[in-house]
Amino acid sequence: MYTRREMKKCENITLIGMPGSGKSTIGKLLADELDFDFIDTDDYIEEKEGRNLQEIIDTNxxxxxxxxxxxxxxxxxxxxxxxxxPGGSVxxxxxxxxxxxxxxxxxFLDLPLEVLKERLDNKESRGIVGLDSLSLPELYQERITLYNKYSNLTIDCNGLSPDEIINLIKVSLK
Incomplete structure (x- = not known):
């Protein structure tokens, strides 16, 4: 269910993964469970820039x-x-x-490409870096290596409920 590499004493937790992997959903629930603050960097960027992510990508x-x-x-x-x-492009x-x-x-919240495709019915307007030049499968292949490179822990989220994912995270951080 999870792959663990070098872990450190946890002051913060960063969730990475493809758009649609559940970073925001799991992040909010996990923060509540741990009595931590929740920071969604996409929300912060939209607030700071005064436009949504897709508008920023389209314009800039x-x-x-x-x-x-x-x-x-x-x-x-x-x-x-x-x-x-953070956003998937971090x-x-x-x-x-x-x-x-x-x-x-x-x-790293890992999900198979097929599950991500089902979840990303709004991918054209979601503000996903790279989708203008790569297909979703190509983008997935490009990013999966980087997610694995930077993660201390990989959770295979396929078929798991948010509560099950949070429990796996909590157990792995002990």
């Missing part, structure tokens, strides 16, 4: 969006006792990922 392009994302996340740090839910920033690795345990 993928590269500029990634710069905006990096800046916004670095502004939020350092954090304590927080569950952090793994393109070595700077941010290295910083998140210093202050948190990074957990």
């Amino acid at each position: 392009g993928n590269e500029k969006f990634c710069e905006i994302e990096e800046e916004a996340i670095l502004e939020l740090l350092p954090l304590q006792n927080s569950v952090i839910s 793994i393109y920033s070595k700077t941010v990922m290295n910083k998140l690795n210093q202050i948190s345990t990074i957990i």
Whole structure:
């Protein structure tokens, strides 16, 4: 159900994964369970920029969006006792990922491509970096390597309820 690599004492938890993997849903529930703050960086970016993610990508392009994302996340740090839910494209920033690795345990919420396809019925308007030039399967293949590279813990979420995922996370962090 989960793969564990080097774990650290947990001040923060960062959830990474593809759009549709449940980062926000699991993040909110996990934060409540642990009595941590919940930080959704996509919400922060939209509030800061005054537009939704798709508008930012359409207007500024993928590269500029990634710069905006990096800046916004670095502004939020350092954090304590927080569950952090960054956008799926955060793994393109070595700077941010290295910083998140210093202050948190990074957990990859892994789901098969077929499940993600079912969940992403709004992918054209969701603000997903790279979908203008890659298909969802290509984007998945590109990112899966990076999610595995940066994560301390991988949770196979396929077929699990949010409560089951949270319980797996809690058990693995003990």
